[in-house]
Amino acid sequence: MTTTYAALLRGINVGGSRKVPMADLRTLMEGLGHDGVRSYLQSGQAVFTADHGDEESLAAELTAAIEKRFGFPVDVIVRDHAYLKAIVDNCPFPAAELEGKQLHVTYFSAPVDADRFAEIDRTAHLPEEFRLGDRALYLYVPDGLGRSKLAEYLSRPRLNKGVIATSRNWNTVVKLVEMTGE
Numbered sequence: 735m736t737t738t739y740a741a742l743l744r745g746i747n748v749g750g751s752r753k754v755p756m757a758d759l760r761t762l763m764e765g766l767g768h769d770g771v772r773s774y775l776q777s778g779q780a781v782f783t784a785d786h787g788d789e790e791s792l793a794a795e796l797t798a799a800i801e802k803r804f805g806f807p808v809d810v811i812v813r814d815h816a817y818l819k820a821i822v823d824n825c826p827f828p829a830a831e832l833e834g835k836q837l838h839v840t841y842f843s844a845p846v847d848a849d850r851f852a853e854i855d856r857t858a859h860l861p862e863e864f865r866l867g868d869r870a871l872y873l874y875v876p877d878g879l880g881r882s883k884l885a886e887y888l889s890r891p892r893l894n895k896g897v898i899a900t901s902r903n904w905n906t907v908v909k910l911v912e913m914t915g916e
Contacts, residue, residue, distance in 0.1 A: 836904070
């Protein structure tokens with residue numbers, strides 16, 4: 735059975751370093767036997783279909799292929815359409831009332847629990863807020879991510895120890911649902 739997935743690459747094409755041209759990424763993924771490969775933006779999203787593997791094995795395969803082809807490691811998270819749709823459907827914030835830059839999702843490579851974030855004084859960051867979901871963290875930042883002290887705090891390595899974490903704004907989150915649902 736063929737499944738449609740999104741591959742989320744962490745930390746590429748930012749500030750002129752770790753360049754992974756999307757055309758080259760698509761070619762690489764097609765070479766791995768994936769069909770319907772399409773990319774979205776330059777910041778590291780690709781949609782593809784596969785008739786083998788699961789999210790973890792597909793992510794590992796793509797991670798190894800990227801390092802071999804481009805010469806540097808890139809963390810990759812792979813998620814299927816059903817998961818991506820559930821992330822949108824279960825958003826704890828009023829997404830329809832917000833601008834895409836005000837709402838973000840951090841995808842994790844594995845489940846995380848609330849204890850990981852227990853040290854954070856949530857009231858000190860209001861009106862910014864976050865909520866946990868299924869291998870994801872929803873982040874509401876009314877003034878955008880670039881000015882967010884909470885986002886800066888949440889990105890600290892000790893909070894993300896042992897998991898891959900990569901964030902996308904709400905517009906990209908919704909677009910990936912659309913692309914994997916086609």
